Amino acid sequence: MNRFDYVRAETLGAAIGAEGALLAGGTNLLDLMKIGVATPDRLIDISRLPLDRIEQSGGGLRIGAMVRNAEIARDPQVLARYPALAEALLSGASAQLRNAATTGGNVMQATRCSYFQDPLSPCNRREPGSGCGALGGATRNHAVLGWTEGCIAVHPSDMCVALAAYDAVVEITGPGGLREVAMEEFHPLPDADGAGKPPLMPGEIITHIRLPDPGALARNARYVKLRERTSFAFAIVSAAAALAIEDGVITEARLALGGVAARPWRCRKAEEALKGQPASAESFARAAELATEGARPSGDNAAKTPLAQRIALRALERAAAGTPERLPALPASVFAGDDNG
């Protein structure tokens, strides 16, 4: 790890516009520094900023950027009204990491593309213009949607997939003032040359994530995640689904995929197709097929598309069955018991 200066920002004002890498929980940044992928000259410690609360906001919730992942997952409001968010969080990382990792840090975490993580490989995301080491390499975990030859990495977050399905908004403060971006568009898709422009401009900081009122989606929402082991692993593919159902008819649907693109992938066409349809196996099967429209393998990963469809289908079926009172022992697991599991 390279030597750096350490500064603690005691106020939001001191953090805005500060030059250096922002340190919150440290679970991703310190790891990247240890392997030589991040080499900041200066760390701005923002972990003590007063952004550590979950507040009511206009019928929804406003989550401070320094709230720990574990705290969101056990918040009674989140469990009651945004259970797919809790399930997504609990399906990610380990209890120790969830106790340290923050909301803002989860959004800002780097891709786990092994070529990005290896400083000796070319990587347009890490070093613009150097090329993409993943193309033609070991690509079974890479993107099938929204990728270019410039970058085929996927965003690893589970939390962001659920947030995108819930229409969450990212609140950002910077030297130029406040701005807001929808979660589903926060992470840029790659352009022809590389990863695209960074989501935050220098000196900007994420302050909150805002969740609108879930309304009738509240108790028909689930997250399902396929991974190589049942716990403490990143998604191969995942899906967040939420439904509003009246007299057996779907009045509103949300569906987002994880593990398939450089951002959580909101499936608008599938949602539209579900609206007004009966909550039936046929409706869900058609929606699941539409969910991956435009998908194409970026390498040796054609299997991801049918896998994503099956996981989307499972998420929709579980959402239609209703969120269980208590989340299953194995959150988001495909092995989590019966149909309602």
Place this chain on the structure above:
Amino acid sequence: MTPTLNLTINGVPQQIALDDPRATLLDVLRERLGLTGTKKGCDRGQCGACTVLIDGMRMNSCLALALSHDGAEITTVEGLAQGDTLHPVQAAFIAHDGFQCGYCTPGQIMSAVGLIAEGEAGLDPERVREGMSGNLCRCAAYAGITEAVLDATREITAGREERETA
């Protein structure tokens, strides 16, 4: 100027002059304070051998920048026993053979103490296994670890109820 780090470790206030900001909490515990119970395994947050309680919550000390935790209360495996009386989790690991080589054990024990305090796994073995998934054991003593955590949960919960009704 050399920054001074203030930590309360196992109830004892410590002042540590830190001339290198790169030190993790794990480095400080092992290299500066001689508390080598906490183990360095992967050093990347993937194995859990370095688990300690920071302000009561289990975390990976290898990914905790020491300076960022100035003022924190830390509990390590050295802080669990009361004299010669083992903590219920320590006693349960022995009773149930919750280890073989022992390298991951301090992290397993600290993680279990954190898990039981969180109170969400209860006596459901599946929830215990899921809750302990951040701690790898290459000897694969998982069956004994799960039994030990369940047993310690019973012991600690019973103790708590006894105190409440007393």
